[in-house]
Amino acid sequence: MSGTRLARNEQINGWLFIAPSVLLIGIFLVYPILWSLWMSFQVGKGMNFSFGGFTNIIRLTKDPIFQIALTNTLIFLVFQVPIMLTLALLLASALNDPKLKFRGFFRTAIFLPCVTSLVAYSALFRSMFSNEGVVNKTLMAMHIIDQPILWTSDPFWAKVLVISAITWRWTGYNMIFYLAALQNIDRSIYEAAKIDGVPAWARFTQITVPMLKPVILFTSVTSTIGTLQLFDEVFNITEGGPANATMTLSLYIYNLTFRFMPSFGYASTVSYVIVVGVAILSFVQFYLARERSRA
């Protein structure tokens, strides 16, 4: 009797807590998403639409820029996300060590990049990485290179620049999540492991990583989504160039919608490629996390 009442209370409370957010999401996300889904089957320029069936999907398979954008996006994903998250996790666990001196200073310093706005930091990166900018000057003074690297004119280095910029901006950001989560781990577990002679690396892989799994999952899913939607950095620092070397799917959607003759239908189709991609990758990540927790 009281069991069912409790269950009903759970139900009511469950809905009450989430209702305001779910309502707003319904209005400001679900409706536009459905609109966009409908659009992805439309063809035409500007506001003259007609139903095109799978025309847009066929167009995808023949579109060289789409294929370049997709490849670039995947390259960014494969290199940038693991580098950044590993770095963030290692830095967080180093900073969580009470024996490390100047922890406050290091922590603050590494956090700092995430307070800059994208407009501000892309202005900074452009000027630092210009041909005669401070980065080239420093590298040349250190005799690492003898010619300035043309950061935004060379297809390879432009990608390196974008990956460096994102990593600079977002590593500290992800570290915040790890540090916050590390506080919830009882120090005595580490102390006990230490007394048992477990080496630092093993403490990291066997205590820190498993304990942080929910947060690692969170950051890897959000970083994956962030990278698949990569727009701000390439828009502001490289403008997708040179020769589409840093063109990403989101930037291509932006071009299709705002720079080129507007093809909203086709732009919507390209955005659903991202949706499908994220859905698959998120599923894989959740699945892997679940498998490991069972083992």
Add this chain to the structure above:
Amino acid sequence: MIARILTRGSLYVLMSLVAFVSVFPFYWMIVGATNTSSDVIRGKPTFGTALFDNIAHFFNLFDVPRVLLNTTIIAVVGTVLTLALSSLAGYGFEMFRSKFRDKLFGLMLTMLSIPFSALMIPLFIMMSQAGLMNTFVGIILPGIASIYIIFYFRQATKAFPSELRDAARIDGLKEWQIFLYVYLPVMRSTYAAATIIVFMANWNNYLWPLIILQSNENKVITLIISSMRSGYNPQFGAVMVAVVLATLPTLFIFFALQRRFVEGLLGSVK
């Protein structure tokens, strides 16, 4: 023992290197604000004498106090509302599990992946029909139910000790009281982290305010920086002044909340 000292030493060298790389661009923007436009582009790494000229140029071009006030209102109201609604929902999804709501949550996560540029046009139409163009409400409203932050709070709630909730229930507290008086204080550092994230996102938002805001009186800081950068003859010293001004408030929020962090960390060490 020597090996240990060496590893310690290299750890400090590495950390210092990372810290230097992280902080250098901040030094760069401050130096830039004191240099003339051509010195900024040529990468002059030392302080110059053009600071006051740059400030004067920037303040002549825009109503800077007004712009900063606008940005502050949007960021503060947006942050408070986002944290309130999203932490409620994150807590709700985790604490009151049901199959249906779990599925709903999974569905919401997939929506996270829709690129914003695909939603801009329908959102714009909705805002315009609701008469919210060129208002702060129009900027704030679509962002306050953030799936991203709900997701974050839900993950963080997994670490919230359920004994605390059970104890509170036995004490006869209602669910909203548990949330307000038990959950909220316990999750202080989670809120602090989320505040930093959401405030930064609101303060630094560019694409959406660009669509919604129409008049100079309502502009936010990111819009004026980008409009300064794109002219035929941009004044980079003045741009750097703007960049510094845009960064100061977020730095301030960050330092204010970081203290919370540090307290929390020290507390857990003791």
Add this chain to the structure above:
Amino acid sequence: MNMSTNGWRRLIGAAVMAGASMLSVSAALATEITVWCWAPEFNGAAMKAAAEAYAKSNPDVTLNIVDFDKGALEQKLQTQLAAGITTDLPDIVLIEDYGAQKYLQSFPGAFESLTGKVDYSKFAPYKVSLATVGDNTYSLPFDSGATGLFYRTDLLDKAGFKPADLEGITWDRFIEIAKEVEAKTGQKMIDIDINDAGVIRIMLQSAGSWYFNADGSPNIVDNAVLKAALTTYQKILQSGIYKPVSGWNDYTAAFMGGEVASVYTGVWIVGGIKGNQELSGKWGVAPIPKLDGVEGATNFSNLGGSSWYVLASSPNKDAAIDFLNKVWAGDVDFYQKILVGQGAFGTWMPAREGDAYKSADPFFSNQPVWQNFSDWVQKIPGVNYGIFTNEADQAVLAQIPAIQAGGSIEDAIKAIDAQIQQQIQ
């Protein structure tokens, strides 16, 4: 739960109030003409000068000039036109000439035809035709993008070249001169950002050609001018006469700061060049080089330039047209003012009778710069930019690295054509 809901309500209420107060501010003003433009120190400043000129005779009308960056302005305009919601559009908007046909043809009815309201015979003909669809012309033409070869007289002199040696030359000769300049002065002749296809557009128009035919179909594969332009550009890229730069800021910094000896670009750069007064008296201007062995090739071309458009949805469109007519198509003094103040070179011919247009400029070694440009602007071959110039530019840019590396021009043209065909469907 109740208590917290009220809390939200109060907060949302506060937010609504804050927003509403903003709304009422703008609603309280009477005849206010809103203008969108994109460069606060150039066309924004020129528009402000126009507002002052108009205010003398029309004190009851105020102008609200809003600056965006160019990409942002185009994005806002396109979003709102596409959504079919015109209530939040301005009364007057500045559009770059390359994009004019795209807007006019994709959003028919969005812009007000000014035919019969503006005396177009007083404007440079090419500016009028690029804003004409059928029998209607929609723009109030603003600045010209007439091109010039801006060069450092001191450096060229050191290398043994007089101003006359730069008049009417070909690109091949330009490369020879450039090599000579570097040998004698140690400075590169030009700087190049390979992410910018402006030079191809300059070359195409200088010979009266474009990426598209008059009917809008792509004109790539059999376009002799495009082939000559790409071949010439390849020669320039392989000759080593340039300093590579990245992005617009680096690009302008190099010649403004005196690191390279010349630049070929639109006349609107004058304001920027004059920004560095240290080099006053050391600059000169010649027409740009022309393509070799191409029928119809000239030394005159255009890069950029923009015009004002009145939105058909504007409730103040009569006031807006009156304003444009009285100042932008009627005030000679105003044109002198923006020429001196912003280096804005208008395309309203009567302005050229003013003092500023006639006088020699000490900054440019006392050459009659503005008279020269007034002559050149009339010799620019007219072309139809069509509606896909942005797409074509992207297709060309994608092939530049291959061209730079010495790749076959034929292959590049095929690839450009393939990409354009794909993009314009």
